[in-house]
Every structure is written in C-alpha cells, then in structure tokens.
Amino acid sequence: MAAGDAGAVRGRRAGPDHRDPREQRRIRPVTQGFGIAPTQTSAALRLDSITYVAGRTLLDDVSVSFPAGKVTALSGPSGSGKTTLLSIAGGLLQATSGNAVLDVGQGPQDMWTGSGDPRSEVAFVLQVYGLVPILSARENVSIALRARGTSPADADEAAEAALARFGIADLGERQVEELSGGQMQRVACARGFVVGADVLLADEPTSELDEGNRGVVLGELREEAARGAVVVVATHDPAVVEACDLHIALDEGRVIR
Numbered sequence: 001m002a003a004g005d006a007g008a009v010r011g012r013r014a015g016p017d018h019r020d021p022r023e024q025r026r027i028r029p030v031t032q033g034f035g036i037a038p039t040q041t042s043a044a045l046r047l048d049s050i051t052y053v054a055g056r057t058l059l060d061d062v063s064v065s066f067p068a069g070k071v072t073a074l075s076g077p078s079g080s081g082k083t084t085l086l087s088i089a090g091g092l093l094q095a096t097s098g099n100a101v102l103d104v105g106q107g108p109q110d111m112w113t114g115s116g117d118p119r120s121e122v123a124f125v126l127q128v129y130g131l132v133p134i135l136s137a138r139e140n141v142s143i144a145l146r147a148r149g150t151s152p153a154d155a156d157e158a159a160e161a162a163l164a165r166f167g168i169a170d171l172g173e174r175q176v177e178e179l180s181g182g183q184m185q186r187v188a189c190a191r192g193f194v195v196g197a198d199v200l201l202a203d204e205p206t207s208e209l210d211e212g213n214r215g216v217v218l219g220e221l222r223e224e225a226a227r228g229a230v231v232v233v234a235t236h237d238p239a240v241v242e243a244c245d246l247h248i249a250l251d252e253g254r255v256i257r
C-alpha cells in the first residue's frame with residue numbers, strides 16, 4: 001500500500017484487543033508500506049569483510065548475506081558483537097573497513113549514509129527500545145511514520161493497528177513510562193514493524209516476553225519476511241533461533257556458523 005492509500009483505512013479503529021493473535025494478524029496490511037517505497041522482493045543485505053575496531057577489534061572480517069523473504073537469526077554469547085553488527089548493517093555505525101550493502105534491484109546501495117541516520121528502507125527494533133517515555137504508546141509508534149512523511153491522522157491510524165498486532169491496542173493512550181518492560185518491548189516492536197520497511201533489524205525483540213507473546217512476535221517477524229522484507233533477529237534464545245529460516249552465529253566478533 002502506498003502512502004497515499006493510507007486514507008483508505010481511515011475509520012477502521014482498533015479497539016481493546018481481546019482477539020487471538022491470528023485474528024490480530026488479519027489487519028496487518030493496514031500498516032504496510034506507509035511512507036516508503038514498495039517492498040523490493042529481490043532485496044538482500046550483504047556485509048562484505050566487515051571489521052570494526054573501537055579500542056579493540058569488535059568485529060573481525062565478517063562476511064554474511066541476509067536474503068529477502070527469510071528470517072535470519074543472529075546468535076552468539078553476550079558481547080559477541082550482535083548489536084554492533086546490526087548497527088553497521090542498518091547504517092547506524094560506520095565499519096572500520098568493509099562494506100554493508102543493500103541490493104534492491106536498482107543497484108547496490110551503501111548502508112552507511114555518512115550521518116549515522118539509517119536509510120529509509122531500514123527499520124530497527126532496538127534492544128534498549130529507544131522509546132520516548134513521556135509520549136503515549138500510540139505516539140511512539142506514530143512518530144516512526146510521521147518521520148517518513150505520513151500525515152498525522154494516517155500515522156495514528158496505522159500506529160493503532162500496529163499496536164494491535166502485538167496485542168496492546170488497549171495501551172495506546174498510556175504513557176510509555178507507565179508500562180512494564182514487556183509492554184515497552186511490544187511498543188518497540190510495533191514501532192519497528194509499522195513502517196513496512198525493506199529491511200527489519202530486531203535486536204533481542206523477545207527478551208522480556210512470555211512464551212505466548214514471544215510466539216506473537218515470531219509470527220509477525222515471519223509475516224514481514226513473507227511480504228519480501230529482509231528480516232534479521234539478534235537473539236540468545238534457542239527457541240527463537242529454531243523458529244527462524246536461517247542462522248548465523250557469532251563468537252568474539254567472528255562468524256562461526
């Protein structure tokens with residue numbers, strides 16, 4: 001759905017969410033594609049010989065490819081370099097050497113734009129959430145779309161639908177600082193997923209969640225891949241790794257699998 005189609009869904013409000021996750025997923029298309037170009041199904045994110053040095057070598061000659069249409073697990077012990085790798089893959093950090101490149105069918109694009117601001121094709125679910133505590137859950141999700149040029153009304157509408165995907169439609173008006181850790185994590189998921197990005201990078205998106213909600217997030221990650229996105233999820237959780245299509249493991253900054 002293009003940004004201009006967003007008005008077509010106006011009036012379809014998400015109410016308090018008592019539906020099962022399958023029911024929630026039916027409204028997903030409402031949130032897809034707001035404010036960005038249509039998804040490129042041929043997309044792949046490649047890291048070529050990435051080394052990152054900050055006092056010491058944190059990533060050492062890492063070459064991996066994340067294909068579109070698949071959920072790739074990125075596992076490894078604490079401190080092995082998962083967040084650093086995602087940050088370079090998404091253009092938040094510049095590699096010391098090597099390249100992170102997005103192939104979207106119009107030729108390769110460097111993920112590092114020179115500013116530390118990610119390309120518009122990229123959305124993150126950050127490990128530390130990065131939410132604005134004094135804003136409501138809905139506003140925190142809505143701003144991801146407004147920043148991409150979606151009108152406030154359409155962004156709010158899509159934000160409500162995105163919160164419903166994670167079973168928290170009833171928390172939309174609550175200030176984030178009043179939410180539990182798991183609720184905040186689901187708001188962070190909604191904010192990352194709402195934009196329908198070509199590349200979705202999720203850093204430990206289920207670490208605070210119970211089994212049921214972990215299953216919901218995994219289902220949503222799969223749905224994002226099914227529409228053609230590159231999806232990468234950093235995790236410690238063997239159950240999350242098991243649910244992914246592909247698996248890359250890091251140890252001390254090197255790919256070991």
Ligand SMILES: Nc1ncnc2c1ncn2[C@@H]1O[C@H](COP(=O)(O)OP(=O)(O)OP(=O)(O)O)[C@@H](O)[C@H]1O
Nearest residue numbers: 054055058076077078079080081082083084085127
């Ligand atoms: N800005 C920085 N400067 C120096 N060292 C850093 C910096 N950021 C992270 N590190 C170090 O880099 C290593 C990798 O950190 P990173 O956060 O990428 O690991 P991780 O695998 O995501 O860990 P976790 O599972 O605990 O989140 C760690 O040893 C960390 O202490």
